[in-house]
Amino acid sequence: MPDRLALIVEDGIALLMLNRLNVLNSINAQLIADMRACVTEVANNPEARVLPITGSGRGFRIGADLASGPTKTLGMIRQLYRKSANK
Secondary structure, eight states, rough: OOEEEEEEEETEEEEEOOOOGGGGOOOOOOOOHHHHHHHHHHTTTOOBBBOEEEOOOOOOOOOOOOOGGGHEEEEEEEEHHHHTTTO
């Protein structure tokens, strides 16, 4: 598991914690790929019943990391949304 994320499974709860303190947990293309891998791992774990997502540091933030290439990151977010909406 990359240092960008922490995944803890305990008592039916799979807690996913974003850990990009230097950018207030903003999302970039690599974090999206890592999160997808974690979601797949949780989906294949019969012990996990719920997946709350939180952030480490002074607060949970969600938004694109514009310094890492906003077009690529926003495009990946749109793609993930469309995939989830079609299920």
